[in-house]
Amino acid sequence: MIIDMPDTDTASVGRRLVAEREATGFSALGRVLTLVVITRPEDAEHAVETAAAASREHPMRVITVIIRPDEPVDRLDAQLRLGADDGASEVVVMAALGRVGGSIDTLVMGLLLPDVPVVLWFTGDLATSPESEALASLGSLGRIAARRVSDVTHAADPVAALRIAAERYQPGDADLAWSQISILRAQLAATLDQPPYLTVTAARMRGRVRSPEFRLLAAWLVLSLGVPVTLEAADSPISIAEVALTRADGDITLIGDPAAGVTRLRLPDLPEQHLPLTQRTAAECLSEELRRLDQDRVYGDVLRRGLPLLDGGPLRDADEDGRHV
Incomplete structure (x- = not known):
């Protein structure tokens, strides 16, 4: 079932979700997490399909925010995708036009499921571009997320993207390239x-x-x-x-x-x-990252300590929280 909601707001989307659950019998019970996907228009459909495939292992609510800052109007368009076509998930697709995308946390906070973890997934280079508008607009959402998953494989310069990921690393960060290996x-x-x-x-x-x-x-x-x-x-x-x-x-x-x-x-x-052969799909990599919601200390060490060694840099020590001193 696909329901289009042009020129809407978060409260209206939430009410429509509740109304559809009451009318059709869909339930939010059994969802183990909320996955918030931050993406651009060209990556949106693939991201939704990947999240839906991953939801067959991890029943969840998927909130996909499509950032479109260059649009001349400030508007929120939404689409609800409910039912078996989207795996074991309920999918909310939100197109944030113009300045609406400047505050992602206010768009999605009212749609997060209660008492379950929140995971962020940034497609493309949204998490690793030098001036990421997506990171700047997260607000409190970035602090409450248990995991923040990036995908440097599709960055224009993956080597530079890895360096940026290392500089911005916080406990809970992950990347699909790491899951791939x-x-x-x-x-x-x-x-x-x-x-x-x-x-x-x-x-x-x-x-x-x-x-x-x-x-x-x-x-x-x-x-x-x-x-x-x-x-x-x-x-x-x-x-x-x-x-x-x-x-x-x-x-x-x-x-x-x-x-x-x-x-x-x-x-x-x-x-x-x-x-x-160890080639895996994006859905398989995402599913692996959703299996554990604690800090991946090995990934943090490789990112912050191992990568500099490839370029002859110093070996830095890490404290118990994964911060490097």
């Missing part, structure tokens, strides 16, 4: 957790060196292993084409093979093994 990180960790327990003396990576997934994995390796990581550019359909860890008995190598849909694991003196 979580299976690969687990595969590497599991491989090293098998005998013989030899020390890794060097690491090498090959792939798209400016992709955020590539750089985050390299930063994780250099921070976790304390060894130099050689980065090699390759024309690859996937961000990380190969990872090699050097030990006294030889190299442990993971090679992505998109054509076969597998990752080839090669260990010294053992037959080649085939593992699932």
Whole structure:
């Protein structure tokens, strides 16, 4: 069911949600969180589809705010999407035209579900652009959110976006590029957790060196292993084409093979093994970030301590709250 509400306000949207629940039997009970999506018009439909897919694992209310500051009029247009077509969620799409988008917190506060966490998701470079209008308009919403998820993969300059994310990092921040490599990180960790327990003396990576997934994995390796990581550019359909860890008995190598849909694991003196290829959809990455609402300390350390090491920067210590001193 799709209900259009042009030229409206938050209170009217809230009343219409209540009226539709009473008329159709839809219930807000069982929702585990409220996901607030901040997006631009060109990314809006994909963001709604991604959130709806993630809601099949995490029943939630999705509030999508489309920022359109260049519109000549100041107006709020809304659309309600209810029913099975949007997964286990109820979706509110709000187009904030003109100056209306300058105060996102006032637009969505009245629509947040009570007694459940709030998660923010910024599509594109809205969280990592040098002068982000979205961050400036969050107000108190940014403080009450349990998690703030960005997506530097779609930034114009992902490397610069990662630097900005590191500068602005606060406990609770996350990024879909980090979720994209979580299976690969687990595969590497599991491989090293098998005998013989030899020390890794060097690491090498090959792939798209400016992709955020590539750089985050390299930063994780250099921070976790304390060894130099050689980065090699390759024309690859996937961000990380190969990872090699050097030990006294030889190299442990993971090679992505998109054509076969597998990752080839090669260990010294053992037959080649085939593992699932680690490419994931945006919905799968978002679902992973919604499974845990506490601080991701490893991501914070990699962002603030690991990335500078790739550029020869200093290694900084972190206190218990994830703040770096």
